[in-house]
Amino acid sequence: MSSPRLSQEERDHLVLLQRPASEVVELCKSAFDYLxxxxxxxxxxLLAKKYTxxxxxxxxxxxxEALISLLIHVTTHTQTNGGPANIRQIFPDLSDEVLEVLEQFVSSKRNFVEGSIKSANIRAYRLINLDWRLEVRTASRCLLNQSNVVITMKLYLHTEPKSENRELLEIDTSDRSERELGAMHEDQRRHRKDLLVQTDVSSLVHLIKSLEDALVESKTRRIKNIVDAIH
Incomplete structure (x- = not known):
């Protein structure tokens, strides 16, 4: 049996595996909880305070995070090579008890990771265009002094990537038969989805902050390693 390759950085992070098997079990549980x-x-x-x-x-x-990377590496290695990976080749210095914990961890969670990989390969909807407007109600009969600000957005989603230079909402109908146009409209209905979203200012600010945090995290080495392991 061959073994998947881990980076030196991942191996350095996994020095905590050189501990009693009961403590490694807690690390494995934390890794799955992370997923x-x-x-x-x-x-x-709390775990750090327990360690000497x-x-x-x-x-x-x-x-x-390194355990998660190991789990993904082992799963993709098994899929590619048609057989289980040899954990003992990766960590020859670990005790038999700890190796048994790791082998049980990767084998019991393999189906979960395989399902996640398959889901990641499904074409999700992509945002291809956005319309928005700002609505303000300045007063009403009940309250003379009132200012309610609402942002209304229409999101145009599509499962296929679109060229930025293409008109997304218009179709060139010149020199096309009715059958061709019908097929094009059917494709649009099948792959396109429009959503109307309405929110207030504070919720929109929170949404923007969450998206910015996710964008920053997507550029970290940890996320890049996970994406590389999946693909």
Whole structure:
């Protein structure tokens, strides 16, 4: 059996595996919880306090992320090579008890990761255009002094990528038969989805902040490693 390759940085983060098997179990549980619910900094801080030596919550977090990378690497390696990966070749210095924990971890969570990889390969809707308007109600019969600001947005979504230089809402109908036009409209209905969204200013600010945070996180090495492992 061959083994998947881990980067030296990932191996360095996984030095925390050189611990009793019971503590490695907690790390594996934290890794799966990360996949389902996202990072839990409070939990990493509690684990770090249990460890002897110079171990902080950031080191625990990086070890959890490296375990996720290991799980993805092993899963994709198994899919590609048609057989299980050899965990013992990756970590020859770990005890048999810890290796058994790791083997059970990657085997029990493999179906979950495979399902996530398949879902990631499904073409999701992409935003291709956006219309918006600002609506303000300045007064009413009930309240003379009133200012309600509402933002209304229409999102044009499509499962196929579109050229930025193409008119997204218009179709060139010249020199096309009715059958061709019918097929084009059917394709649009099948792949396109329009959403009307209305929100207030505070919610819009929160939405923009969440999207900006997600954009920053998408550029981190951790996310790039996970994406590379999936694809």
């Amino acid at each position: 389902v619910n996202g990072p839990n900094l409070d939990r990493y801080d 030596g110079d171990v902080n919550s950031e080191a625990v977090k990086k070890a959890v």
